[in-house]
Structure formats: C-alpha cells, structure tokens
C-alpha cells in the first residue's frame with residue numbers, strides 16, 4: 001500500500017467535487033471544534049485462538065488469563081474546523097466506530113488527547129445506551145437527559161421524536177419488542193432531536209427503508225446548517241459524497257488521509273480496487 005500523509009484542507013461544500021488544496025491556519029482562524037492529538041486506543045480481551053484441554057488446565061492452575069491487545073487506533077491526530085461535515089471511511093475493522101466512541105467520550109483513549117468544543121450527541125452508534133427492557137419513551141427520556149436537556153425539554157420533544165421515527169404505539173412498549181428497523185429509527189430520531197452542537201452518526205443511513213433514508217438525509221442536511229460539526233461513519237460512499245465536505249480515511253487504526261471527499265474517495269476506491277461508482281447495499 002502506498003503511504004499517504006494526512007493533510008488538512010479547508011472544508012468544501014458537501015456534494016461538490018472541490019479538490020481544494022490545504023489552507024494554512026491563520027491566527028484569526030477559529031479553534032478546531034474537535035481536536036484529536038496522538039490518540040491510541042487499545043482493547044484488552046481475554047482470548048485463546050485454539051485452547052486445548054491441557055493449556056486450559058495449566059493456565060487455570062497458574063491463575064492466568066490470556067490477554068490479547070487490539071490496537072484499534074494508533075497515534076491518530078487531526079483537527080476539525082467549525083462547520084465541517086466529516087465522513088469517516090475505511091474497511092471493516094478499520095477503527096471507525098472506536099474513534100466515534102472516543103470522540104463521544106464513552107471510550108477513553110489509552111494515549112493522547114481529544115478535545116471537543118460543544119455538546120456532542122451521546123447516542124451515536126445507533127441504539128448504544130438504550131436499555132431494551134425500557135420502553136421507547138423511557139429510553140428517549142434517558143437519552144435526552146444524558147444529552148443535557150431538562151426533563152421539561154425532553155417531554156416537549158418526545159412526541160416529535162416518536163413521530164419522526166414512525167413507531168406509533170410502540171413508543172410505550174419495551175424496546176426488546178422492536179424490529180431492528182424500529183430500533184434504529186428511534187435511535188436516529190433521538191440523536192437528531194437533541195440539538196447537538198456536534199452530531200455523530202454511525203451508519204445512520206442504513207436506518208430503515210429507502211423512504212426513511214431520504215427523510216434522514218434531509219434531517220441531517222437541516223442539522224448541518226446549525227450544528228458546529230457532524231461526523232458520519234458509512235460504508236455508503238454515495239452518502240459520504242452527498243453529505244460531507246471532508247473525509248477521514250482510516251485503515252487498521254491509522255489515519256491514511258484527511259482530505260476533500262473527492263480526493264479521499266478516489267484514493268480509497270483505488271486502494272480497494274473497485275470503481276468509485278461501486279454501490280453498497282446502503283446506496284440502494
């Protein structure tokens with residue numbers, strides 16, 4: 001694989017094919033809305049590839065547990081300017097969701113620093129944080145409170161959240177009774193109705209059918225007008241191209257490129273050896 005250095009161009013208009021060169025930061029440029037500096041994130045899991053009866057007995061006898069460390073993010077640094085809508089692309093296991101969890105503050109970095117200026121939407125990986133034994137309404141309340149809204153504000157928004165998610169009477173049913181589409185639609189609806197300054201959306205556009213996807217895209221465009229930044233993780237390069245004005249391409253925990261959607265998608269698809277217009281299921 002050719003090695004590409006991370007650059008930091010100014011954001012272009014979403015959907016435009018701008019390939020603008022990097023703009024140097026000036027003294028008057030506003031501080032980054034998100035700053036990730038030398039961040040590494042490791043997962044430690046107990047693991048043994050093919051344990052035998054003997055190795056298990058020996059390990060238990062010694063009171064040992066075999067630990068495998070996964071370096072999910074490795075020494076990653078980037079700054080995001082206000083008004084940027086950032087697409088995060090990369091192959092399975094690249095570290096996209098891990099990075100999102102770290103920016104949301106639910107997964108502390110093993111090393112390095114993440115600075116976020118503004119209220120970040122807490123429900124990012126659609127439905128993380130939902131308790132399946134609680135009703136949709138109860139989960140919406142918890143999500144809203146966690147996002148820093150008052151009880152009155154949450155109550156005010158609950159009807160709007162339910163309407164947008166199109167789940168009707170299921171709002172008062174435990175979420176374990178939901179179809180996966182209903183679950184995802186409610187999660188998406190909660191995150192976009194909590195007025196975040198920074199919106200993190202993980203594969204949101206796979207939430208629901210084609211009609212819901214159009215509605216979700218419109219809502220995200222609307223939010224971008226007011227939000228300070230948006231991060232979208234998606235395998236759908238079409239959605240990334242449509243909604244984002246900057247792209248981070250990560251691979252095996254490393255930032256390979258930060259650039260315009262056009263440049264980053266071209267480099268990524270060349271790397272994958274598929275055409276830029278290749279469709280994924282999320283595009284359909």
Ligand SMILES: Nc1ncnc2c1ncn2[C@@H]1O[C@H](COP(=O)(O)OP(=O)(O)OP(=O)(O)O)[C@@H](O)[C@H]1O
Pocket residue numbers: 043044045070071072090091092093094095096097098099
């Ligand atoms: N809880 C965990 N414990 C151990 N390893 C994990 C855990 N979560 C993720 N990993 C590992 O960390 C790496 C990055 O995973 P992550 O889910 O962030 O990738 P991703 O880019 O979001 O992948 P995908 O596109 O498949 O969703 C992978 O090697 C994955 O196996």
